[in-house]
Amino acid sequence: MNRIFFRFFVLVMLSITAATFVIYLAISQLFGDPVEDIARRQAAAPIVLLQDYVDRAGPDEWLTRLNKARETSPVRYDLIDLDEARQAVPVGTLAELERGDVVIVPATRTLYRRVDLNGERYIGSEHDVLRATNLPIDLAVALQKEIVRFVIVALALLVPIALWSRSHWQGLQVLSRVADEFGAGQLDARAHMQPSASIYPLAERINHMADRIANLLQSQKNLLHSVSHELRTPIARLEFGLELLSAKAADPALEKRIKAMEGDVAELNDLVNELLGMARLDSAQSLQLAPFTLGPMLRDCVQALPPSPHTLGCALGDELGSVEADRRLLGRAISNLLRNAQKYAGQRIVLSAARTEAGRVEIAIEDDGPGIPAEDRARIFEPFYRLDRSRDRATGGFGLGLSIAQKAVVLHGGTLQIDESPTLGGARFIIALPPERVL
Known part of the structure; x- marks a missing residue:
């Protein structure tokens, strides 16, 4: 459940980020680069000084006023060749430079503008470009402002989305809890919600x-x-x-x-x-849970078996410890599996149990019989299902023993799986009890 909303949150953030880049590109195409516009506003004073003071001078006074501007302004003014300026400005602004417009390069805090298109300022001025460096441009402040705007917009979108998602998340949590309870056998579990809830x-x-x-x-x-x-x-x-x-x-x-x-x-x-x-065996509420030592219970199951010509071996771990379970019901599940092994085993049956590194307890019953085909293992726990109908009289039973064993194990939160015995070659039934049942 949390994964769904995490993915939704990531999708929203990626959408906002993508929208920001799309808006930036659209504004750049329609109205020019916003960064250059910010730099032009910050460099407004040197531009005004150049246009309203220096450029208004006549041809004889133009250089004089430029020198006075050099002395009074922190900005450094230089005259460079037009070819040098063409190499310094970005390719996209070459047309502006050729027209005589002011070109600003925010990265280097530099301004470029041709002195004169026709050489009227002084002889040869049509090949000169006025370069102003050390402009009062601080893009860090501008970028911080843009980031603040982005954060405000993101919050303005995320807060209502978060509130809307929270109601859905709480409702889905309720449905998830009801599904778990209903699946565990609490058939009276229901989802109680207000009619105004979205789900x-x-x-x-x-x-x-x-x-x-x-x-x-x-x-x-x-x-x-x-x-x-x-x-x-x-x-x-x-x-x-x-x-x-x-x-x-x-x-x-x-x-x-x-x-x-x-x-x-x-x-x-x-x-x-x-x-x-x-x-x-209708629900976990029918269990009578109590702690007991697992080893003696397994030995009691072996001793309670009817006499048979098979050799039954026990390989019980030294540190099985205790489990909290319904002793009668779990013992019946193991007894059913042992009796099933007696019906189909050739000569040997082995009962083993051990703790795993994951904290579980695994109980295995294996025999040297014909085994169970892989295609039938999914149906072997169905009530009244038997592999060989012709052996009903010979083997006895009704096809309910394995079904009862599986239900008993599942009610304890465990699993019952079928595999092939690696040592005996027949069927191998493995009961795995979860860590919460192991003491």
Whole structure:
């Protein structure tokens, strides 16, 4: 947000600077160089002395009055050849010099003017030029005045622009804060602004959008809750009926079929529990944050795994320390990833954790299984998504474990990424907890 207004400020300053140069060039083309005009005003006294005193003398007295002006004026007057003067004045002022006009060079504080175009002052005067040096020209003062004018104009433009931008900036800050809160799960976050605010229409549209999203999410959550709870009753009836039927069954084939049906009912019951678990992960407000030591929690997750033929190794850093998180929810995310590794690993699974130089804690679960193709890694966390549908019965699960793990990590402000294991060759899941969660 600050970057937008910084760029806007830079654009305004560049526009004012460009406008100043354009105005200067336009005035120079239409009315002459402003700097030369300032120098001419400052050198007005020597010019008046030359035109009203020296030039008004007759041909016999012209040099006499020029010498008197030399004696009384701090300006130094010299007579130089016309060719020398042509080399001294700027190219753009040669025409003025040839016409007999006064030519001022502000950089050298010098004045040039031909003595006479026709040689009437004295013999050979048409080839002479009067040069006056040490003129009372001080461009520094003039430039300071121009700078002051520029600053005043710039302030006159910047102050209203700053006031106008400030109201926009404050409004955008409000919208940015609302977006962050809404994205963090606070679905009641709204932008409250006065109708007179410049971005009030945008805030209203964002509020309407937030209302609709909140209603849709609430409807989805209510539907998920309702369906999950309603399913519990018929599932319980099926379990009770199957138990009665199993007690009376004498045929081994029928008893085997009943066992299969009980497995299907248990699978439905697990699915309902997973759906209810997904529904509870709605916002960070559901977290029960408390500090705990990370190492023992990771070892508890390993010990709670069901028996498997895989070799599970732990590589935990010596200085993991403590984190402030929801121990149950974070432990479930890690357990889901470990169970997922048990389903697809060949022989080995490795759980590792360490602190990074940036202050984060990274927890990695990797295996030597077939891995996850790069094109499927973006969808692997979608609910009910599985890479190989033909292995649903063999591997079990409903495609919710990874989705629950990702939601749990995101609620803690962390990230869950998928990569290829550099040592085992299979999949590698990396949980990164932000520094604010690390104690």
